[in-house]
Amino acid sequence: MLMDLFDRLFPINRSITGDGVRESLSILGEIVPISQKEYPSGTECFDWTVPKEWNVRSAFVKDGQGRTLIDFKENNLHLMGYSTPFQGYVSREELMEHLYTRPDLPDAIPYVMSYYKENWGFCVEHSRLAEFKDEWYEVVIDSELKDGHMTIGEGFIQGSSGREILLSTYVCHPSMAINELSGPLVQTMVYRYLQQREGDLKYSYRFLYVPETIGSLLYLSQHGDELKRNVAAGYVVTCVGHGEAFTYKKSKQANTLADKAAMHVLKQSGKLHKVVDWNPFGSDERQYCSQAFKLPMGSLMRTMYGEYPEYHTSLDNRSLISEEVLEETVQMYIDLIETLEANETYECTHIHGEPKLDKRGLYPYTGGTRTKAQQRQISAITNLLAFSDGSHDLMDIAEKLNVMGKDLREAALLLEQHGLLRNVSSARYDLLTQMG
Amino acid sequence: MLMDLFDRLFPINRSITGDGVRESLSILGEIVPISQKEYPSGTECFDWTVPKEWNVRSAFVKDGQGRTLIDFKENNLHLMGYSTPFQGYVSREELMEHLYTRPDLPDAIPYVMSYYKENWGFCVEHSRLAEFKDEWYEVVIDSELKDGHMTIGEGFIQGSSGREILLSTYVCHPSMAINELSGPLVQTMVYRYLQQREGDLKYSYRFLYVPETIGSLLYLSQHGDELKRNVAAGYVVTCVGHGEAFTYKKSKQANTLADKAAMHVLKQSGKLHKVVDWNPFGSDERQYCSQAFKLPMGSLMRTMYGEYPEYHTSLDNRSLISEEVLEETVQMYIDLIETLEANETYECTHIHGEPKLDKRGLYPYTGGTRTKAQQRQISAITNLLAFSDGSHDLMDIAEKLNVMGKDLREAALLLEQHGLLRNVSSARYDLLTQMG
């Protein structure tokens, strides 16, 4: 299903506004409910303003003999994003001022845009420049740049507590795979999984599909205070379709619940991964983590933006993406969410030495004769009793045992039933959130 | 002497109660004064209760031809600990339900016990199961399980301060060497050394010989508040007879005086060692470090429980233990205690630059002409003066010089005589203890 969706979404001409965004969200909306909200051009969001809406019907460049040298139909990256309408004959010299190439990647069409200054341009493979030998060219850009709307997609699942987990991805790049479609695809699959658990969730879950940068700023300008109040942890879902290793980019605060859970789950998964510090080259964590909001949000990726040569070119396409990688990433997000859902902090009610476990059926009466499974269960039980002091949560104790936090859930519930553990998460929880 | 004692103690049938414990403590009591205190069956200690007292006269299994297949006289590990009295003929099938082996160690008799659920059983080498071919067997267990007492051994040496060092070992396993006798033997030798220094000690010293787990819980239930008030540092003495390297298991709080001193002395000894975190698989530090008491106690061991394959079997015997290893461990405990005894915190009385040392005879008048011994003395003196600011004790300063804390004692006393250092330990001491 993932690659079918991919193939439907890939050819659509997305930008930070326009019908391509709406169409993409509608296709994803066949899988999970995504509401589309429209914000008119001119809407102010902090230091920024929603620009005019842009749509394209066609665009091409022909040479003196009428041969089509560049055609938007073949690859929407050929047209610079937000190119203004244009029709006319231009000299070779003038055309060259509007032509972008990547000499370092001669077979790639670069991805170029000019959202906030009116201009037009074409992008082409550097290796094809030799074809532009004529003196005059016909240029047609049948685009529309006028007051309209910016579109934001949003999904929501209600949990039992007032706290929420925020996943955010972006929908604004034309035909690119890793640095565009991998994010919405993975986020939508995680959303679908959580829908199946609806009614059984501690946290609420919010899923944002925004044009990068201005979209998250726009959402923050409308709902920032609400997010600041409610978000317990969040992740920007981007660049999740390529590469053997995972990459976790920490939140700016670097010690939030989001960071703790992601690093714990990656470590206990045993999978290859690296952790990088927050920095202002990136995606929407730049806005979510800004000083006014300081949301506890990191970004769980695979090979990240800027670390693969095909980034921001036509070479970032289907040949890079792998269904296995997408699915493994979905599973990692699910493990992460399940660990967050399972994570509680307990206090042991029996503090004078160890409680007697055999008389409660929690320990074999005969010493020296345990199976491996019994040994694992005993290890979980004794460590939960020893370290549950109101300041270690399940993830902390799981780290000592080298297992994933969610794997201690069952033993913890058993001890709670026996009155040996008392759940004190709510107090602890507030603390962790304030740290974030 | 150590191996003579070993040979007298090894054959005795010890358990958590019974005459074997009393006899073992009496033999050690020939070396140092050990008082034996008796607590009746049924005494409550927190979540636990002192069980009935168990003693054994004889126990055997014979086959159909009257051949003795298992005999308690040959090795007391053959009888499961706390086996109830039994006499009768049993089928092969029924016998097998009461027979314990270790398939992974076919030549070992496993150590099995059932203190808190009445049952009987025999333990035998897995390789000998083939001998049990007959249909019927005569089983005789001439044991006694009835109201009696649990015995705890205790020694005490008075020091000049109100603070004490606690050493605790266990006496409750039948014929095993590392995971039983090495502990009482080493503790008794350390106790004997300190007896010779009686009258010259800063700390008091308490030596406990308890049945593991329930014995320390019993002692804590009677004297826990007192220990909590007085113990400055303590160590559980176990598994100290085997292996090239030392193992130090930290206290649960991990930053107590006990931990600081043990890690300092091990490091400065230059001997192979490793340090492991506290965890709830272990010996009586599980109880001493529990939340209600948080005693500053670690465990200074050699190869530890669970890390040698012979653990809890008849293969943990005289062939594993080494007199050299026992004696080296005694010496390490003595170095540790001497460092604790020597450890003081000073304040330099001269804070405006360096004091003039030559005019006090503490430095050679002629520059550039020092012997190695002078250099060492000067190094001790200048570092003590530079770093004695009321927050660094002798161990801290010794770490900077890469020597053992006790090696700075002499220079510190000299500077104190000259009025250049002032002992401010009492204030500092209280602080460290509270940390513990």
Next chain:
Amino acid sequence: MLMDLFDRLFPINRSITGDGVRESLSILGEIVPISQKEYPSGTECFDWTVPKEWNVRSAFVKDGQGRTLIDFKENNLHLMGYSTPFQGYVSREELMEHLYTRPDLPDAIPYVMSYYKENWGFCVEHSRLAEFKDEWYEVVIDSELKDGHMTIGEGFIQGSSGREILLSTYVCHPSMAINELSGPLVQTMVYRYLQQREGDLKYSYRFLYVPETIGSLLYLSQHGDELKRNVAAGYVVTCVGHGEAFTYKKSKQANTLADKAAMHVLKQSGKLHKVVDWNPFGSDERQYCSQAFKLPMGSLMRTMYGEYPEYHTSLDNRSLISEEVLEETVQMYIDLIETLEANETYECTHIHGEPKLDKRGLYPYTGGTRTKAQQRQISAITNLLAFSDGSHDLMDIAEKLNVMGKDLREAALLLEQHGLLRNVSSARYDLLTQMG
């Protein structure tokens, strides 16, 4: 120029007092203004007292045949520092009591002194002891030891703030290169550079040329409180003429502005270096960092005292020193000072996400088309905006970008002009200083 100065200064007989100090300071005073202050013998400085002044006219030892075996004229190290006047015939045995050699370095004349106990002595190559075969020797020491003065050299450049940077070196050893002249030479070149920037400096700069130990104590006894109030950072300039790698010895407090800046500049320079902890074997940082003053002073060196075999002998001479090394060290001190001068702490005024940079001309309008220089500028700008929160200074942010703090100065000033950063150094500054 450096080696010309070296050649003029090398032969002069310096000690902790005497005309050699005055002559040396006068020669350096040809380059930069150095005032000479005189303190009479008997002046008390804490636990110490300024000794008598010592000057030497000539000194030699002749054997029975009248052959001159040792002559002060040939190398002033031959005479023990502070040798009292003496004239007479002494037996071989008596001479030997006054003769110092270094058996481990047989071709070196050792450096020996006896400032605070009246005595006389000669120092000679161990390999030449065989020449002392006669029974009687003529010894002449035409020296003068009488009430006089100790001389301290001082320079000062006024900056715009009330805070100062202190550089201190020593002038008290006779003919040695690394462990004497390298310090005054480098300090004087740095002083000369700062003179050229006079009027444009944030900090004031103080340059001390003192006899080691007693000189810094003397200065502290006169001006210690003033230094304690004003010094923001300082460095002892010694052993700066030899060796490939830099050595930074931290201040005793270990986390001062002096330490932060030196370690930052060394790291970002990419040059080989090591960092060592403060310890009481060293130079005047022993006094400056003492408890009463705790000046934030480290020592930026090359191969340091005690780490090269020629230390404190006649082998520490011109053959060890290198003009390139001296000049590279001067440059490192200049980089360090420029980073201190440039270092400010800012707060970003726009905290709701990122400000829009293109509309202010701080960012290219067309995405995906940046030059390397633009990329560097954008990186500086975005990181300054992201991390300027009143608790990260330019050095902190530069560390994230792996550049030197002074390299962010320009971008910071640009953002301040645009009103996007607000300088909050003064508050932060006081804090850092208190830490020191």
